[in-house]
Amino acid sequence: MVDVLIFIALVFSGIVTGIASSMLGIGGGLIFIPVLTFLLPYLGVSQPELIHIVVATSLLAGSFSSAGAFVQHYKMNNVVFGKAIPLLTGSLISAFIIPRFVITIDAAVLKITIITILLLVAIKILFEKNGEAVLKKKLNDKFLFPFGLIVGGISALTGLGGGIIFVPILTFFFALDIKKAIGTATLVVAITMISSTVAYGLLNSGVENIEGLIGFIHVYAGLSLGAGALLGNFTGAGFFKKHSSKTIKKIFAVFIIIIVLKTFI
Numbered sequence: 001m002v003d004v005l006i007f008i009a010l011v012f013s014g015i016v017t018g019i020a021s022s023m024l025g026i027g028g029g030l031i032f033i034p035v036l037t038f039l040l041p042y043l044g045v046s047q048p049e050l051i052h053i054v055v056a057t058s059l060l061a062g063s064f065s066s067a068g069a070f071v072q073h074y075k076m077n078n079v080v081f082g083k084a085i086p087l088l089t090g091s092l093i094s095a096f097i098i099p100r101f102v103i104t105i106d107a108a109v110l111k112i113t114i115i116t117i118l119l120l121v122a123i124k125i126l127f128e129k130n131g132e133a134v135l136k137k138k139l140n141d142k143f144l145f146p147f148g149l150i151v152g153g154i155s156a157l158t159g160l161g162g163g164i165i166f167v168p169i170l171t172f173f174f175a176l177d178i179k180k181a182i183g184t185a186t187l188v189v190a191i192t193m194i195s196s197t198v199a200y201g202l203l204n205s206g207v208e209n210i211e212g213l214i215g216f217i218h219v220y221a222g223l224s225l226g227a228g229a230l231l232g233n234f235t236g237a238g239f240f241k242k243h244s245s246k247t248i249k250k251i252f253a254v255f256i257i258i259i260v261l262k263t264f265i
Helices: 002-024 029-043 050-075 081-097 107-126 141-158 163-172 178-202 219-242 245-264
Strands: none
Touching: 002 029, 002 050, 002 219, 029 050, 029 219, 050 178, 050 219, 081 141, 081 178, 141 163, 141 178, 163 178
């Protein structure tokens, strides 16, 4: 009975995340990580493996969430492929390589890293003037590839899809409208998370007594979250069509701040 309730909670969390994913361009890790950290122990996952399994499982769930969001944004013509391709190429490379190093990092250090990154992004967005800050002269597109390398590594390290960083990068450094930035980020995030998911699945966790575990990925939990996220994608896309870029950006900033506070708590 407990397991059934856990999976119901996972699906519901996935639905909420799918809505946020379509609206904000995130992969879902901001919600998935706290949810999995709380619920996975009830499915037999304990320390010291917990944080690494949380990160890997978050990436599997986020693959569904971001892919579903990409399909919705593609239909709305919000994906700028010229920006997305170099960004995702860099992200794809580092997202596949970094997991081999993440599993050697102490769990406490990994937790602190995740919280620090969330806080820095929240502060940056909070203090933007009128929420519309951009460089006076936007960067050349040749810088997209190195940005992808950096954020792809962060994604694999923390279990965050990268959309929380890609969206500010595209708006601030490359002067994309917030809706185009979010739509473009969904494609980059989807490829990034799929790459890292495969990498974590191929690694040997050394844990043999947890049902549904492949590598460091808890497949049952990841699929439950992912299925819910796909359902939520359609609701989020409908909201996105009806509201202005300014409204979306305000929601994006408030959303990050709430999640940062929740993570600290």
